[in-house]
Amino acid sequence: MFRLYRRPSDRILELFPLYPKRHHRDFWALRNISLTAERGEILGIVGPNGSGKSTLLQIVSGILRPTSGRVVTAGRVAALLELGAGFNPEFTGRENAVMNGEIMGLSRREMEAALPRIEAFAGIGEFIGRPVKEYSTGMYVRLAFATAIHVEPEILIVDEALAVGDAIFANRCIQKFEELKEKNVTILFVSHDLGLVKRLAHRAILLVNGRIEAEGNPSDVVNRYVGMVLAQQQVETEGEEEGSRLRPSYRHGDKTSKIERVWLLDEMMSPARTVISGQVVTVRVRAQFNRFSEQTIVGMLIRNRQGMDVFGTNTRLEGKELGPLRKGDRLELEFRFECRLTAQEYTLTVATQHWDGRSQDWLDDVLSFRVEDPRGGAGVVSFVTDVRFRRLRS
Helix, strand or coil, X not given: CEEEECCCHHHHHCCCCCCCCCCEEEEXXXXXXXXXXXXXXXXXXXXXXXXXXXXXXHHHXXXXXXXXXXXXXXXXXXXXXXXXXXXXXXXXXXXXXXXXXXXXXXXXXXXXXXXXHHHHHHCCHHHHHCEHHHCCHHHHHHHHHHHHXXXXXXXXXXXXXXXXXXXXXXXXXXHHHHHHHHCCCEEEEECCCHHHHHHHCCEEEEEECCEEEEEECXXXXXXXXHHHHHXXXXXXXXXXXXXXXCCCCEEECCCCEEEEEEEEECCCCCECCEEECCCEEEEEEEEEECCCECCEEEEEEEEECCCCEEEEEEXXXXXXXXXXXXXXXXXXXXXXXXXXXXXXXXXXXXXXXXXXXXXXXXXXXXXXXXXXCCCCCCXXXXXXXXXXXXXXXX
16 A cells, blocks of 8 residues: 655655644555465466556565565565666676676675676677666666576566567567476566467466456456456446357457357368368358447457467458448358368457457357367468478589
8 A cells, every 4th residue: 555645745744743634545556465376387467557566576576565464485586677676877787787696695606607698698798898877778678687587586576577678589588488487487477468478377367456357367367358458448338148159258349249159160061179270161150230330340360278369360351341230130251261270279269340440249269179280280380381302412
């Protein structure tokens, strides 16, 4: 809980017993938060700005003390919270790295042994010997992250620090997260990159107004968050009717239209839950309109079991305009395509939307299906590949 004052002098007035009047208001940045992160678990934290994400990480790191309750940590904590926090701007990058390691409890000899690895990971070249006040934002992050992960932490806390790095460095950090996961390092990280949360986290929580709104499978939590954001503008908030045949992980929209049925059909146009890579499949969507819609878009999205978006399209992208639809109209639409995916579990998301992108009815992960690939290819997609070769004489 923080005390908010209208002006600085109100702080002084509250110190005097002659002025018993309350000059502040209480603001609870976090309230009734209870969670546990086990050894080796990666916990992703998502939520809108001002929801308490950074405050939570600062409390876990020991920077802030909770107003009530307690935080129990077991293990060395390395935190990357604010850009350049703990760095002396007059010190060189190398000196700051050594100083941060010593603060974490490592000896000077241990840090000097780790310096070559830190320098190689940060990849800032000769600037490692320059004062950090000369660094760009990206260079700050590179050095700070490289230092944090090379002090052998048992708990790593990262607050949206990777957002300012370039793509190459971000990919390097993701690979390092995977290595730390294998070493049973506990990681708590805040990110607005929802795809990264789905990919890396074992579990996720959604913070809204200082409270935990959702907790569990990262894909479900992220879908809940996205739905909450998109649904802020909706006019009607009635829940989905009982007895619906559809069971999406999350559903949102303004109910201009309602998706009644979704099918995944194989080459024989029969409902299927397993398809063969390379075969033509059909996604059929049926919707009924509750209000007039001048221009509706129908879309589909396939995700893998890590929640990564694999393929998506819609009628606007495909150049198919549906025209005006009136109250009571029903629409049935099919997407047909070659399923060039490798053998994995996938989910299907479908949606009807307004032309400006607002959701009419959006159903996350409404169907799950499996792809079998006799070729046994690696990765996500299974391209048709023409291999040509010739022998060269030496």
